[in-house]
Amino acid sequence: MAVKPIRYRGETFRIAYDIVNPEADRDLIFLHGWGSSKEVMKQPFAQAFGAWRHIYIDLPGFGKSSNDMVLQTEDYAAIVDLFLQNLGANKEAAVGHSFGGKVATLIKPERLVLLSSAGIVLPKPFKVRAKIALFKLLKPFGGTRLRNIFASSDAAGMAQNMYETFKNVVDEDFRSEFAAFDKPALLLWGTQDTATPPVTGETLAKLMQKSEFSLIEGDHYFFLKNRHPVISKMEAFLETV
Incomplete structure (x- = not known):
């Protein structure tokens, strides 16, 4: 693990991160959900996507990253953008789970993978x-x-x-933000997800111009318990970058 200090709105955020496949020349950014950490994202994905440099980030206030401020989702996206600039990383692709899906959408990667993203209020x-x-x-x-x-x-x-x-x-309704995303997006949802039910993914698929939607057996953390079909679909999606 490494830590990088990032200045934002007069405060210093110590952002903890891990890099996998550091010699790869394409960047794949992983953003976890609320109350989670980069370690959760590393569990299913660290051994996959060998042609990509993985960047696993603890969002401010979670894992080993600091936060003493009251933030909005837009602040999280701004801090992640500053961190990526400081790291010299590109945004070829980003993967966001739950709350991290909203942040990943706002940083506007070239390719977006949403895993049971938050943002559609029921x-x-x-x-x-x-x-x-x-x-x-x-x-x-x-x-x-x-x-x-x-x-x-x-x-x-x-x-x-x-x-x-x-x-x-x-309780943010991110419909307009999702609809404004005009790059390719892969939307993967758990069939038994009760935190962000499949209907929210179906709604997203209708909002996002260049999206594809798939259901995979499992709950809100389906990608931990059923990683192989998730990785297979992500690999096919990322191959076209």
Whole structure:
């Protein structure tokens, strides 16, 4: 692992990263989902795509990368862009899982692979809406302790700035950003994904002009449990770069 300091909006972010196949002349950027890290992305992919230089990044506030600010998704993309410039990397292709899919879309690679990307907001079930309403009612009396009781597993126990960041990004509707992406895109989704259900991938496929959509057996982390068909589809897609 290496760490590179990146200055953004007057703050220094220490960005942790790993490089695989450092002698390869084409760059393949991997961006993990919320609450995850580069290690999750390395598990299924580090031994694949031998003709590419893999760049695995811990996004600010996750893994070994620092963050003391409240950020928007656009800030994450700007920081990743600065990091890639500093590293001297190109954006021939990027792979983004869940939240990382939104960031990967914003950095505008030549080829984009989305793995169960976040960004298509679906109506919340009544139980969830009732929980949110109760939290807002009790919030003035409970502070951080109440937040930890009501927070989803994605937000529980995190630092206040990351909790505020989570609130900024969790319900973003990225339809317009996805529709604006005009390069080739491969959309892969898990058949049993409940975090970003397959219908969100189908919606994305209709929005993105040059996309292809496939379902693969598995949940939100289908690429960990069923890596071989994922890698096969990605290899075929990346061969045309």
